[in-house]
Amino acid sequence: MTVCEAPGKVYLFGEHAVVYGEPAVPAAIERRARVTAEPREDDHVRVTAEDLSLDGFTVEYTGGTGDRPDIDAPAPLVEAAMGYVDAAVRQARSAADTPDAGFDITVESEIPLGAGLGSSAAVVVAGIDAATRALGEPLDRAELADRAYRAEFEVQDGQASRADTFCSTMGGAVRVEGDDCEPIDAPNLPFVIGFDGGAGDTGELVAGVRELREEYRFAADTVRAIGDIVRDGEELLAEAVPEADPSRELLEELGDLMDFNHGLLAALGVSARSLDAMVWAARDAGAHGAKLTGAGGGGCIVALDPDAETPTALSYTQGCEEAFRAELATEGVRVVEP
Ligand SMILES: Nc1ncnc2c1ncn2[C@@H]1O[C@H](COP(=O)(O)OP(=O)(O)O)[C@@H](O)[C@H]1O
Ligand SMILES: C[C@@](O)(CCOP(=O)(O)O)CC(=O)O
Ligand SMILES: [Mg+2]
Structure with missing residues (x-):
């Protein structure tokens, strides 16, 4: 069982414009998403994410590769809810070159969902890190940030910047402009x-x-x-x-x-x-x-x-x-x- 956690973030400046190549400065905050990954004998992925609720449904599903989760909610809603975790699993399988790896995944988070504090990036970063480590193939931070970005890019239909995922991977304040990402020094901002x-x-x-x-x-x-x-x-x-x-x-x-x-x-x-x-x-x-x-x-x-x-x-x-x-x-x- 491998457990990793990654922080959420706030944008000091630059969200949205960063998607079109302008610079942005997000800063990581002490609210984290924690992902547990346990490899399975089969190729199934079972996700327990208690914070995910869809109009009163809590998603907890068992499914084989490509299976739809067995819950009574419209497919687009389920996909929106599960997209980031699924994309993280796909990136981990690809990074470790084990397309059939199965996992039990648990997500626990202190970051409200969809509220602009980067819950998606934190879940994806912690998820890829935990899953690749569980497979014995840990990634360095540059590759982890890059794969997390690709996961967000995929779920957001090709519209994502590297800002959230780089910030969540590295912590601190960062500067992102297109593919250029670097940590920057910041004072202790209140x-x-x-x-x-x-x-x-x-x-x-x-x-x-x-x-x-x-x-x-x-x-x-x-x-x-x-x-x-x-x-x-x-x-x-x-x-x-x-x-x-x-x-x-x-x-x-x-x-x-x-x-x-x-x-x-x-x-x-x-x-x-x-x-x-x-x-x-x-x-x-x-x-x-x-x-x-x-x-x-x-x-x-x-x-x-x-x-x-x-x-x-x-x-x-x-x-x-x-x-x-x-x-x-x-x-x-x-x-x-x-
Ligand atoms: N605790 C969690 N468990 C499972 N998935 C989560 C969790 N937190 C966030 N996510 C995923 O991230 C999505 C929200 O991401 P997004 O719309 O980018 O908002 P933000 O990143 O600002 O929180 C959720 O719909 C879900 O897919
Ligand atoms: C709007 C955007 O600039 C930031 C989105 O942040 P969040 O997912 O709302 O935390 C999109 C992006 O950079 O991928
Ligand atoms: Mg997000």
Whole structure:
């Protein structure tokens, strides 16, 4: 039995635009998905994932290669729910060159699903790592990140960046632009997260932005403007002292860029009433900046505030189900049981 866990993330800047080659800076947070992989004698894959519910169904299925799980829910819903775990198993089989390897897989996670905190990337990274280790074929981090990206790319119909999967693999703050991925130094940023209890479908939201961008020049310009925000943000981060508490001035400058970034994401149609309400509640409470994180449509916002006002204000905001602080996860994927 092999157990690995990988962190979720927030985007300081750059989600969506990163899919079209602009840079992005996500940062890993201390909320993890844990995947247990146990090789089987046969070629079946049995997945136990208690957090996955489909309109009241909890998915727990036993199926042979290519079998549909035996649950009473429409196929597209089941595929959406199981897609990332299935894709991780396919990548592990291919990496270990064992197309018929069977597994018992268990997924446990502290990351809300579809909420912009990168649950899919964390599940895929931890899943591929656990499954390849269980087969005696551990991957180095570069290959693990690459295979996790390919799994997300496949599930999201060819529309994914390397940002979430690289960040979850490496931990810390990272910079991703096209195929270039690198860890970057970051100060100790005071992240506050507000969660509306809802979710958005990454594949659908990315497809929506793609259509806008193809149809309207202003949408393509908006995507490029998000890239400009990221480039400015990177310069600010490069001047900061790594792992130290950031100055107030730096927080204000980063916060202004986050505010701009949220406005541009809203212009691209990926915000939601609940996300806007939480963003404004955070700003009114004195946060230095606030924006949605991840694909949007519902889920989480991230704000910068070292003081208690923002989490308190968010917890009283209508539409905010949970408000919490998130620590930077300096360690990426890790082995819990070899
Ligand atoms: N705990 C989990 N167990 C099984 N699958 C999960 C789990 N968490 C996330 N996933 C997979 O990831 C999908 C959500 O990913 P996505 O829409 O990209 O949102 P995000 O990555 O922002 O959380 C879920 O529909 C499911 O397929
Ligand atoms: C919208 C996007 O930039 C980030 C999606 O993040 P999440 O799955 O919502 O956590 C898509 C991508 O980079 O693949
Ligand atoms: Mg995702």
